Amino acid sequence: xxxxxxxxxxARFGELAWTYSENAASGNRRIVVPADxxxxxxxxxxxxxxxxxxxDVTCVDYLHYRGxxxxxxxxxxxxxxxxxxxxxxxxxxxxxxxTVRSAVPxxxxxxxxxxxxxxxxxxxxxxxxxLRRILLPDEFAGFPLRKDYPLRGRGERHNFERIxxxxx
Amino acid sequence: MDVEVPxxxxxGKLDALASWCRKNSLWPMPFATACCGIELMATGASRHDVAxxxxxVFRFSPRQCDLMIVAGRVVMKMLPVLQxxxxxxxxxxxxxxxxxxxxxxxxxxxxxxxxxxDRFMPVDMYVPGCPPRxxxxxxxxxxxxxxxxxxxxxxxxxxxTPQRQSEKRALLQILPGETVPRPKPLEIGLxxxxxxxx
Numbered sequence: 001x002x003x004x005x006x007x008x009x010x011a012r013f014g015e016l017a018w019t020y021s022e023n024a025a026s027g028n029r030r031i032v033v034p035a036d037x038x039x040x041x042x043x044x045x046x047x048x049x050x051x052x053x054x055x056d057v058t059c060v061d062y063l064h065y066r067g068x069x070x071x072x073x074x075x076x077x078x079x080x081x082x083x084x085x086x087x088x089x090x091x092x093x094x095x096x097x098x099t100v101r102s103a104v105p106x107x108x109x110x111x112x113x114x115x116x117x118x119x120x121x122x123x124x125x126x127x128x129x130x131l132r133r134i135l136l137p138d139e140f141a142g143f144p145l146r147k148d149y150p151l152r153g154r155g156e157r158h159n160f161e162r163i164x165x166x167x168x
Numbered sequence: 169m170d171v172e173v174p175x176x177x178x179x180g181k182l183d184a185l186a187s188w189c190r191k192n193s194l195w196p197m198p199f200a201t202a203c204c205g206i207e208l209m210a211t212g213a214s215r216h217d218v219a220x221x222x223x224x225v226f227r228f229s230p231r232q233c234d235l236m237i238v239a240g241r242v243v244m245k246m247l248p249v250l251q252x253x254x255x256x257x258x259x260x261x262x263x264x265x266x267x268x269x270x271x272x273x274x275x276x277x278x279x280x281x282x283x284x285x286d287r288f289m290p291v292d293m294y295v296p297g298c299p300p301r302x303x304x305x306x307x308x309x310x311x312x313x314x315x316x317x318x319x320x321x322x323x324x325x326x327x328x329t330p331q332r333q334s335e336k337r338a339l340l341q342i343l344p345g346e347t348v349p350r351p352k353p354l355e356i357g358l359x360x361x362x363x364x365x366x
Contacts (some may be wrong), residue, residue: 065302067304072314082235099213136245136280137244137245144279144280149279150279151277151278151279152277152278152279153278153280154279154280156244156279156280157279157280157281157282157283160244160247160248160251160282160288161251161288162289163251163254163288163289163290164253164290165290168254168255168261168289168290
């Protein structure tokens, strides 16, 4: 079943457009696809290859990472609930173009996960119905899981009214 | 001039009597956000039984409480809520900062975690530990009872209502139709940050 998916992908997108790798220890199977075609790959995987469950959407910032060529790695973890097959789809993004097509039209569950990626990394999801911050306050400026964001923040945690005994 | 005191009569100050009543009937507001909250529950449960010290009536409405127990880390999104609950509690009121996170931020020295609630609201008693044992919290309550008895109500903060109410409303910045005070817009670049502490 595993090779079947790859054969289908080869037939649809050709052999050179995407790369495949496998981690022998964990058994993770992953493909790296071009960012501008991410939505097409996801749609094909869902409709034709039976990946009906979107397990997770997350992102990695490769700034200062040894040997990394690209800045952000966007990760979609898919699963086929009929066959039990799992596949990790990744694409790489670089500033200033941090926009990909949203996966919400395919999987409703992508809604909050993509909002979290936007909240923490600033990746924009085109076609997302409600792309706003999910964890941080709306007034927050910056994207704190980027590696160039200072660990202790830029003073956000200090910027509050001080209530004393006299005031309260 | 001698005043004869009848039998079975004790003479004391009303202030001391009021303090004695208050210290033995603390109604805690459990602001439990993390694992300290579990210890707080254990403190209220039968094994440790904080009822022995008159503080067993946990209330989830700030209007009915006079002791806020902040148990756990407080993040920047939660702090306006915490402040609002504190302002909603009627006088007289006291605050226990329970555990390392509430007191100092603990191990969470990150952008989102407030580094000690005492930076933004008054605290009467700190409890060290991660999380503290229920015995430590009970000790803090006993110490707070001593403090309440010692300090009394001489300042009568709780009786100065009319003027104080308007000040409080201004502090909350309540706009029509809003239920939660709007946090001030974040000015990135340490505009409001105290310069002396990190």
